[in-house]
Amino acid sequence: MPDDVKSWLMALPLVAVLAFFLILPIIMIVIVSFWGATEFSIYPAFKLENYQYMFGSPVTYSVFLKTFIYAITTWFFTLAIGFTVAYFLAFHVRTLTWQVTLFLVCTIPFWTSNIIRMISWIPFLGRNGIANTALINMGVIDAPLDWLLFSDFAVVLAFVHLYTLFMVVPIFNTMMRIDGALIEAARDAGASGLQILLNIIIPLAKPGIMIGSIFVVTLVMGDFITVRIMSGSQSANVGRLISNDIGLLQYPSGSATAVVLLLTVLITIGIMLRFVDIRKEL
Amino acid sequence: MGEKRPTSFYVLGAFFCLFILFLYGPTITIGILSFQGPQGGLTFPMNGMSFHWFRDLFQQQAVGDIWGSFRRSLTLGLMVMITTVVFSVMGGLAFRKRFKGSTILFYLIITSLVIPSILVSLGVGLIFNQLGWDVHWATSGFGSQLTWTLPFGLLIMFAIFNRFDPSFEEAARDQGATPWQALRHVVLPIIAPSLIGVALFGFTLSYDEFARTLLTAGSYNTLPLEIFGMTTNVTTPVLYALGTLTTLFSFLIIGTFLAIALVSQRRRARIISKAGRDVA
Numbered sequence: 417m418p419d420d421v422k423s424w425l426m427a428l429p430l431v432a433v434l435a436f437f438l439i440l441p442i443i444m445i446v447i448v449s450f451w452g453a454t455e456f457s458i459y460p461a462f463k464l465e466n467y468q469y470m471f472g473s474p475v476t477y478s479v480f481l482k483t484f485i486y487a488i489t490t491w492f493f494t495l496a497i498g499f500t501v502a503y504f505l506a507f508h509v510r511t512l513t514w515q516v517t518l519f520l521v522c523t524i525p526f527w528t529s530n531i532i533r534m535i536s537w538i539p540f541l542g543r544n545g546i547a548n549t550a551l552i553n554m555g556v557i558d559a560p561l562d563w564l565l566f567s568d569f570a571v572v573l574a575f576v577h578l579y580t581l582f583m584v585v586p587i588f589n590t591m592m593r594i595d596g597a598l599i600e601a602a603r604d605a606g607a608s609g610l611q612i613l614l615n616i617i618i619p620l621a622k623p624g625i626m627i628g629s630i631f632v633v634t635l636v637m638g639d640f641i642t643v644r645i646m647s648g649s650q651s652a653n654v655g656r657l658i659s660n661d662i663g664l665l666q667y668p669s670g671s672a673t674a675v676v677l678l679l680t681v682l683i684t685i686g687i688m689l690r691f692v693d694i695r696k697e698l
Numbered sequence: 699m700g701e702k703r704p705t706s707f708y709v710l711g712a713f714f715c716l717f718i719l720f721l722y723g724p725t726i727t728i729g730i731l732s733f734q735g736p737q738g739g740l741t742f743p744m745n746g747m748s749f750h751w752f753r754d755l756f757q758q759q760a761v762g763d764i765w766g767s768f769r770r771s772l773t774l775g776l777m778v779m780i781t782t783v784v785f786s787v788m789g790g791l792a793f794r795k796r797f798k799g800s801t802i803l804f805y806l807i808i809t810s811l812v813i814p815s816i817l818v819s820l821g822v823g824l825i826f827n828q829l830g831w832d833v834h835w836a837t838s839g840f841g842s843q844l845t846w847t848l849p850f851g852l853l854i855m856f857a858i859f860n861r862f863d864p865s866f867e868e869a870a871r872d873q874g875a876t877p878w879q880a881l882r883h884v885v886l887p888i889i890a891p892s893l894i895g896v897a898l899f900g901f902t903l904s905y906d907e908f909a910r911t912l913l914t915a916g917s918y919n920t921l922p923l924e925i926f927g928m929t930t931n932v933t934t935p936v937l938y939a940l941g942t943l944t945t946l947f948s949f950l951i952i953g954t955f956l957a958i959a960l961v962s963q964r965r966r967a968r969i970i971s972k973a974g975r976d977v978a
Contacts, residue, residue: 419795426792427803429785430848437841438810441821448824501717504710508703518714520956525721527902528948531925532941536724539731539741546727546742577720609706630812638814641908645929655816662820662913671824674817685812 442678449671458667466672476657476673480680483653486568486643487636490575494632495625497576498583502624503617505584506591507599519588526581534574534645541565541573566648574646575636582635583628590624591617626692630685637681654680725945732938740935751939764924764940770835771921775905777840782847782900783893789848790855791881811849815909818842823913838914843904850903851896858892891962898955902948 424431452461470476501522509515525533540546541564548560563569594617602612618625640655652660654677661670731738735746755764793800822842826833833839866888870880908922915923921944928937 420797420799423792423795423797423800426788428788430789430807430852431803433785433841433844433848434806434810437822437845438806438813438818441818441825442813444824444828445817445821497717500710500713504714508707508710521718522721524949524952525725527898527906527952528725528945529906529922529925529941531906531908531922531929532728532945533725535929535937535941536728539727540724542741544741549742577724580717609704634812634814638812638816638909640816641926655814658816658820659912662816667820667824670820674814674820677814678817681812681814682809685808 445671445674445678448668449675451668451671453666453668456665458665466669469669470672470676479652479654479657482651483637483655486571486575486639486653487633489572490579490636491629491632493572493576494580494583495629498580498628499587499621499625501580502584502587502591502621503613505588506594507617515592519584522584523581530578531641531645533578534642537570537574537577537646538565541570566646566650568647568651570646571643571651574642575639578642579632579635582631583625586627586631587621587624590621594620623692626688630688633684633688634681637684638677728938729942729945732935732942734935734938738935740933740938751934751936752943754934754936755939755943763919764921767919767921767924768944770918771905774835774840774843774920775901777836778843778847778904779897779900781840781844782851783896785844785848786851786855786896787886787889787893789852790859791885793852793856794859807849807852810845811853813845815846816912818845818910819913826914833914833916835911835915835918835920838916839911839920842910842914843907846907846910847900847903850899854892854896854899858889862889891959891966894955894959894962898952901951905948905951 448458449466450462450464451458452463452465453459505515505518505522509518538545542548543560543562543565545564547564548557551557552560598616598620599612602616607615637653638655639653640659643651643653643656644659654673658670658673658677661667661673731740731742731744732751733747733749734744734751735748736750738745793804819842822838823833826838831837862885866884867880870884871877875883906922907920908926911920911923919927925937925940925944928940
């Protein structure tokens with residue numbers, strides 16, 4: 417049996433799952449995005465109305481803009497926090513045992529429920545929550561802040577809370593592979609800590625930074641549930657637009673939005689992938 | 699050791715501690731608040747201490763079908779876990795050599811990881827609908843979740859095989875082992891401990907999955923769907939009690955997997971050092 421065939425046979429179960437539950441659904445969404453809908457059902461057709469309506473509505477543009485703003489803001493904070501945490505773990509924690517232990521402490525929340533982790537912010541951010549009470553007691557503010565919960569602030573805070581880990585893991589991974597001799601050599605040659613960081617560590621950690629960025633940006637762009645829970649249904653991103661259409665059984669119009677969202681995400685990743693060869697970095 | 703730590707260590711160390719507090723603080727808070735007294739609300743102050751809200755969870759009528767959804771999530775998690783491990787190992791083995799079309803398949807896997815979850819949910823829902831099949835957590839829900847867990851499983855397998863020393867396998871083959879024997883008696887035992895990681899991802903990602911299951915679970919909810927339903931209409935600490943219980947359950951699962959990983963690693967270290975002594 418030729419090797420190529422053998423490899424495909426081994427990958428067959430995987431290919432079958434992806435074919436039926438990924439490729440076919442995408443094709444289906446593209447097809448349905450040209451269909452028509454009544455109040456209760458959808459029917460096959462070939463019309464461009466769904467797209468015309470979407471591109472003709474100003475809501476679409478503001479919602480896409482909002483989606484990008486969420487993505488960029490979250491990306492900035494997760495990168496800043498994630499890089500610092502990974503840097504601390506990789507270069508300041510000295511024994512491997514402690515590195516692994518602290519790394520696990522950072523990773524464990526990832527394996528618990530996102531929805532619960534979102535809900536957990538309610539007692540912190542609510543009108544009578546911990547944050548407001550503390551600020552009032554300290555005399556910083558006189559009246560409770562209303563924008564802490566159910567606001568864009570809460571949405572981004574939850575995103576950062578949920579997804580910083582996706583930065584920590586790949587950045588830590590690339591940092592651990594940096595040869596200590598390089599850093600020592602730089603130090604012997606008189607480089608300051610800042611110079612080592614800027615000229616050695618950041619360039620060598622770039623693949624990890626890119627992989628983390630891809631994760632965070634795509635997760636935020638595709639999200640609909642965090643925005644719904646944390647904004648108290650007051651803000652909308654593209655995901656919520658789609659989920660609203662689904663709720664109203666307007667599958668064709670939801671599908672059209674989904675197609676545009678998918679293209680946007682893929683183009684964004686395509687641009688980011690130009691900076692890194694993921695396969696080499698695993 | 700003993701070398702004086704630079705100031706930056708303490709600054710970064712403090713930052714790290716704050717980060718950990720940020721990660722765990724909210725979870726701990728709802729853990730405490732779930733012991734609210736019967737009159738207590740969703741925020742502090744505590745209005746007495748009680749198990750009232752936990753008791754509520756065990757009374758069906760109060761909160762819907764929590765235990766049924768828990769059982770379904772558990773079953774589904776185990777199904778997804780086993781499938782993810784088996785399919786990822788096979789896929790990982792296939793990817794050890796470059797084959798025709800492997801690049802396309804690789805990008806397909808990445809697509810599966812980065813595609814907005816709601817698209818999988820919507821697309822699978824539409825397909826089942828057009829085929830006239832009923833969506834059910836064990837069929838459409840199961841498949842949709844695999845599009846999320848398999849990429850993680852495969853990425854872990856890639857990482858494992860990139861660090862895999864092929865000389866063990868070559869040695870086995872030199873001694874006359876068939877490819878299957880080499881796989882069964884050499885490769886699989888070596889990678890077995892790492893598979894615990896794949897299993898952990900498979901189970902927990904399924905157990906907590908929401909977006910891809912939303913339109914594909916059918917009339918019987920999984921636990922995350924049930925919890926999401928509660929967020930919109932339950933305004934008592936019973937929500938926190940449920941959150942605390944399922945988080946504890948997750949911790950239990952994670953702890954078990956980590957303990958198994960640790961034990962198997964120790965055992966292997968012992969075997970290797972014993973083998974070393976025998977040779978000497």
